Amino acid sequence: MKNGERLDKIVANMGYGSRKDVKKHIKNGRVKVNNEIIRNNELKINPEKDIIHFDDIQVNYRKFIYLMMNKPQGLVSSTDDSRSKTVVDIIDNKYKVFKPFPVGRLDKDTEGLLIISNDGKMAHELLSPRKKVNKKYYVEVDNYIEDEHINIFSEGITLDDGYKTLPSQLEVVNSSIISRVYLTIQEGKFHQVKRMFDTIGMKVIYLKRVSMGDLNLDKTLEPGEYRELTEYEINVLRNS
Numbered sequence: 001m002k003n004g005e006r007l008d009k010i011v012a013n014m015g016y017g018s019r020k021d022v023k024k025h026i027k028n029g030r031v032k033v034n035n036e037i038i039r040n041n042e043l044k045i046n047p048e049k050d051i052i053h054f055d056d057i058q059v060n061y062r063k064f065i066y067l068m069m070n071k072p073q074g075l076v077s078s079t080d081d082s083r084s085k086t087v088v089d090i091i092d093n094k095y096k097v098f099k100p101f102p103v104g105r106l107d108k109d110t111e112g113l114l115i116i117s118n119d120g121k122m123a124h125e126l127l128s129p130r131k132k133v134n135k136k137y138y139v140e141v142d143n144y145i146e147d148e149h150i151n152i153f154s155e156g157i158t159l160d161d162g163y164k165t166l167p168s169q170l171e172v173v174n175s176s177i178i179s180r181v182y183l184t185i186q187e188g189k190f191h192q193v194k195r196m197f198d199t200i201g202m203k204v205i206y207l208k209r210v211s212m213g214d215l216n217l218d219k220t221l222e223p224g225e226y227r228e229l230t231e232y233e234i235n236v237l238r239n240s
């Protein structure tokens, strides 16, 4: 096949070992394509059509991966960065081969829900301003939150550059010298949450994203941990 992908690459992508391991497995006759043992690593195949077996067990090809990370502070949300460690740096090689990228950005000092995937279409849908996907943040700020702040946020707030945000929902957990709130916004402007609180004279001292659309951060994930999304969660995300 002319336009396929190399057999060793595909089998390695499916988690059957490094490219080097897989080459050995192929040479040793452990891999079949369309029921025929293939010992040529370079054979180009179409993983969506050709049927691959490894030790006589069918290999389920997948094109996309979807990871949910509880992003820790200190990592940047990009695929590579000359100065800082990125969220992609800490994921396993078996996922890196899919060339995943973070779906949207969280600041270096922000924690919480970050989707890492190689599905560009899904990323575009989730991030498109047109879609108005809700993003909910847990926020700690350095002052008392009053009812008037809830109203100001619900009406949309004019940021330092003159941009007026869409209406947002502020839920107060407690109002104190350090207040704890949840803020739900539908956009993703640069440093948006911090800038919204700046406008009312408050500084964000802790920020964590807890949901995106109808997908919630798995509470069992510690900062820096990640896992694959379930089929159900992928659908939730697609329908958000």
Ligand code: URA
Residues within 6 Å of the ligand: 105, 106, 107, 108, 110, 190, 191, 192, 193, 194, 195, 207
């Ligand atoms: N708003 C911010 O200010 N920072 C983030 O990381 C996300 C939203």
